[in-house]
Amino acid sequence: MAKRQSRERLGRSILGSSRRTEAQIVSAGPPWIGAHLSIAGGVDRAPQEAVRLGMNTFQVFTASPQIWPVRPGPGRARRSWGDPDVWQGSCVDADQAARFRQLVAQHGLYRPIAHSCYLVNLAASDRQLWGRSVAALVWELRRAGQLGLTHVVVHPGAATDGDEQQALVRVAEALNEVFRRRSNEDARLMLENTAGQGNCLGWRFDHLARILERLDDPDWVDVCIDTCHAFAAGYDLRTPEGWQQVKRELAATIGLEKIQAWHTNDSKRELGSRVDRHEHIGKGHLGINAFRWLLADPRFRQIPMYLETPKGRHGRRSWDEWNLRTLRKCAADPPET
Numbered sequence: 001m002a003k004r005q006s007r008e009r010l011g012r013s014i015l016g017s018s019r020r021t022e023a024q025i026v027s028a029g030p031p032w033i034g035a036h037l038s039i040a041g042g043v044d045r046a047p048q049e050a051v052r053l054g055m056n057t058f059q060v061f062t063a064s065p066q067i068w069p070v071r072p073g074p075g076r077a078r079r080s081w082g083d084p085d086v087w088q089g090s091c092v093d094a095d096q097a098a099r100f101r102q103l104v105a106q107h108g109l110y111r112p113i114a115h116s117c118y119l120v121n122l123a124a125s126d127r128q129l130w131g132r133s134v135a136a137l138v139w140e141l142r143r144a145g146q147l148g149l150t151h152v153v154v155h156p157g158a159a160t161d162g163d164e165q166q167a168l169v170r171v172a173e174a175l176n177e178v179f180r181r182r183s184n185e186d187a188r189l190m191l192e193n194t195a196g197q198g199n200c201l202g203w204r205f206d207h208l209a210r211i212l213e214r215l216d217d218p219d220w221v222d223v224c225i226d227t228c229h230a231f232a233a234g235y236d237l238r239t240p241e242g243w244q245q246v247k248r249e250l251a252a253t254i255g256l257e258k259i260q261a262w263h264t265n266d267s268k269r270e271l272g273s274r275v276d277r278h279e280h281i282g283k284g285h286l287g288i289n290a291f292r293w294l295l296a297d298p299r300f301r302q303i304p305m306y307l308e309t310p311k312g313r314h315g316r317r318s319w320d321e322w323n324l325r326t327l328r329k330c331a332a333d334p335p336e337t
């Protein structure tokens with residue numbers, strides 16, 4: 001009884017006494033749409049924020065994305081830093097993790113996920129950077145597992161030496177190393193396509209396919225497709241024919257069943273620009289129709305979508321609420337084909 005009362009109190013404090021707007025009623029069914037949310041003030045703030053904004057899923061970093069989540073263990077000499085086992089990370093605070101999981105369950109938030117640290121480069125030709133990246137990802141999976149998250153999204157990495165084929169091989173080797181070190185409580189991995197800025201791998205779908213085919217256990221790795229990245233990489237999602245063509249290419253390379261998340265972002269830059277700049281839904285070069293095709297596609301109805309659009313306020317609401325509402329309108333108003 002006491003437990004139930006405290007849960008009710010918790011629920012009230014999350015939603016607050018302020019007037020609930022339409023957006024603040026969390027939908028208990030698809031489409032599953034959320035945004036990448038800040039963990040400032042504690043990782044357990046994110047599920048509260050998702051509920052407040054009316055989202056039924058969300059994405060987080062489990063630690064600062066600009067700081068390595070691992071450091072060399074005590075007394076480890078620099079020359080051994082290429083060995084992933086030398087690196088040590090830290091667990092999520094147990095109380096915060098428990099509260100996070102409880103909030104996710106209480107509010108029926110569907111498949112929240114984590115995004116990995118930006119410093120990870122699984123394609124690195126530098127052995128120390130490669131070893132540290134492997135270790136960082138192992139700890140990312142562990143931390144996400146503690147929070148009950150299903151996946152950690154990671155970019156394949158950059159071919160800093162310009163040799164794309166060898167770089168793809170190194171990514172697969174890194175993932176196999178991560179796999180050997182993971183435990184069953186850990187989250188799974190999700191490879192994300194990229195815009196192909198600089199030497200970044202993964203802008204072509206077949207890059208992802210070539211990594212997956214080298215994995216000892218490919219079942220353990222899924223794929224997240226970012227609409228902005230795909231468009232910037234040259235995949236034209238703006239027309240129904242373009243959408244079908246991109247789907248055929250996804251089916252022929254990585255397989256549609258591998259796609260377990262979408263990053264729904266519009267693009268500030270043109271088709272094929274290879275520049276990664278996210279824009280609000282319908283306000284970029286990609287345009288609103290791309291999202292109409294996606295939201296109307298029964299193949300992806302159960303697949304969660306995460307906004308990574310610019311933050312800030314837009315009139316009386318936040319841009320996150322505006323983008324969420326825009327995607328929900330797309331779902332409610334399917335295109336005529």
Ligand SMILES: [Zn+2]
Nearest residue numbers: 192226263308
């Ligand atoms: Zn993304």
